Amino acid sequence: MNINVLKFGGTSMNDHQTWKRVLDIIRSYEYPVVVVSATARTTRKLLEAGKLAAGGDLTGAKKIAEEIYDRHYELVKNFLDENPHKKNQLILESCDKKLDEKTGLLKKYLDYTAKTGSLEPKMSDAIASIGEQISSYLLAQCGLALDILTQHIEAKKLIKTDHQYGSANPNRMLISQKCGSLETVLESGFTPVIGGFYGEAPDGTTTTLGFEGSDYSASLIGAGVHARTIEIWTDVSGVYTSDPRHIDHARPIAEMSYYDATEMAYFGAKVLHPSTLKPAQERNIPVLVKNIFEADAPGTQIIRESHTNRKVLAMSFKQNMTLVTVSAYETLMGYSFLTKVFAALEDLHLPVDAVNTTEASVTLAIADSPKLDQLTKNLIAFGSVEIESEKGLISLIGCKIAEMKKLNEQIFSSIGETTVDMITFTKDKRILSLVVNENDLIPTAQGIHDQVF
Template sequence: MQINVLKFGGTSMADHKTWKQVLQIIQKYEWPVVVVSATARTTRQLVEAAHLASKGKLDEALEISKSIQERHHKIVEDFLDENPHGKNKLIKDSCEKNTAAKISKLNKLLTYTERQNKLTPQMKDAIAAMGEQISSYLLAQCGLALDMMTQHIEARKLIKTDAEYGKANPNRLLINQHCGSLETVLDSGFTPIIGGFYGEAPDKTITTLGFEGSDYSASLIGGAVGAETIEIWTDVSGVYTGDPRFIPEAKPLSEMSYFEATEMAYFGAKVLHPSTLKPAQERNIPVLVKNMFNPEDSGTRIVRESENDLDVLALSFKENIATVTISAYETVMGYSFLTRVFSVLEKHRLAVDAVNTTEASVTIALTDEEILDELSKELIEVGTVRIEKNKGLLTLIGCSLYAANDLVEKIFSVLGETKTDMISFTKEKRILNIVVNEAELVKVAKKLHTKLF
């Protein structure tokens, strides 16, 4: 049995017409396992409703809940109207009943949040995961109107995690055990439809895998079932040399390595969740990034080893960056100073995007979060602290060592008089990071892309 795991998200779950395209793509596979995200905008709306409820604005939160219910009703209604079938009344009733039950649960969670006057990470996850719970059930039901044997599978039965709400860590052993049931479903002729992004903690509460975590769900399932491929279906034809939303002349890459794709995702590329490729890499499963609106496009193939002769493979960028510079007090020894700095970062599980060090000071670039103020209070015990916000991070992936001098010359000719806060290069990873003011980030990224590609 050669299983293909297909993930659909974002614009591919926008309306009844895209749902039809999704189902038509699924029909082309013999043994597909399907993972879907929430419908477009739903997760953001759910999080917004949660925050409104925590601030005592329950009426506004419930209005959002009502709009989500109405939007899903319309998608199903329009889908069934355009795809007549003898079972459509049963399908519609089933969809309305399921959605009503989910919205009722959502409203209870919002009401509880308002009473508590705060939004806990656990409650935020329970609310945010509602989108995938609704969309996966409804899409499976709509498949029946096309005479497909689609079957909804509750993701909580498969994706087991720890209780790190907001960015839960998967329990790979349990996931592998539970995903064995998918082969039984496939053997029976059914196509499993599963909501991505969320899972279940040991105490049976809902957790999420982080924003855009549906990719990660697909990869975890693909690794567990030993899939032939894991396919990420999106609205672009693969991974590009730059973000095509900001850089129209960016081109899709035909192939790249797991490492290169992971680094691109980590440093801001929106096509993949940064953790997506770990399970695929362990099982050496190719990951394909394809365009659902142009399914015949080859897209990008992500594999263990990829050969290219480019000076730079791709450019990505991140907004909302802060630089933190810690300078050691005279009484602190160099080795002790660095150890203490990084132990504070480890304590808060903060990922550092770029770093420059000397014996007596260290500058780190990281995502600007509320925790920075608390971080600075702890770091003040180590040395003086200076935080600069409103920064952006430019990252060049796959820099050729053979063309290093030429590359540096091109980069600095583009930067010109642009204020650069930090430059770091990692030889082993072939990654060059540049920190600039956020206001200039996109402009510099466009110029760099034009010069390098």
């Protein structure tokens, strides 16, 4: 059985017209397994409601719940109006009942949050996952209006995780076991539709896989069913040389390796979740990134090994970065000092994007986090600490070592008078990173892209 796992993101799930495109794409596959995100902006709205409830504005929080109900009901009604079918009244009633159930559950969560006065990680995950629970059920129902035998499958039956709320770690072995049930559904002639992003901890509570985690869900399920391909359907035609929303003349990349795609995602590319590719890579499953508005366009194929003649494969960038510089006290030098710095980072689970070290000091580029205040307090015990906020990180991925001299010349000629706070290069990873002021980030990235690509 040649199974294709198809994941559709928030922009693909935006309105009734994109739902029609999504379902037409699904119809073109023999054995598709479908994973969907929440409709565009719904997850952000859900988390906003949770924060309002925690802050005492329960009325405002519940207003958002009502808006989510109204938006989804209108979406389904518009879809059914434009796609007449004898079952449409039953489909609308079923969708309305599910919306009542899920928004009612959301309101209970908001009541609890308002009562406790805080948005606990467990409750945040329960609230955030409502969007995918709604969208997956409604899309499966709308498929019936097009005579597609779509069947909603509850994600918690498949995606098993630990208790790390907000960024749960999947139990890969258990997920593979549970995914066997999907083949039974396919063999019966039905197309499974599953909500991405969330799963279930051992005690039955809801967990999430991190922001944009629906990609990860698709990859985990793809590995579990030994899929022929895992396809990420979005609103751009593949992975680009840089973010086309900000960088003029960014171009799609026809093919790239799992490794380079993962590095792009980690260093800020928005097309893929950073953890997406690991399950696919372990099973050697090609990952395709495609555009629902140009379904016949080739997009980008991500495979085990890929070769390019470019000096640089791609460029990613991140906003909201902070530089932390720690200088050792005279009584603490060398490896002992560096060991303590990185132990402090590990204790707070703070990842570092770029690092520059000497024997007596270290500079770290870290994404803004509420934990930075605590990190600073911990680091003061063995060194003076300087914090520089409002920084941006530019990373050139897949640099060719033989071209580094020419590449450096192009980069620095494009930068001009822009202040560069830190430069790092990793030969093995072929990544060159620069830290600049956040206000200079996009213009600097555009200049580099114009020169290098």
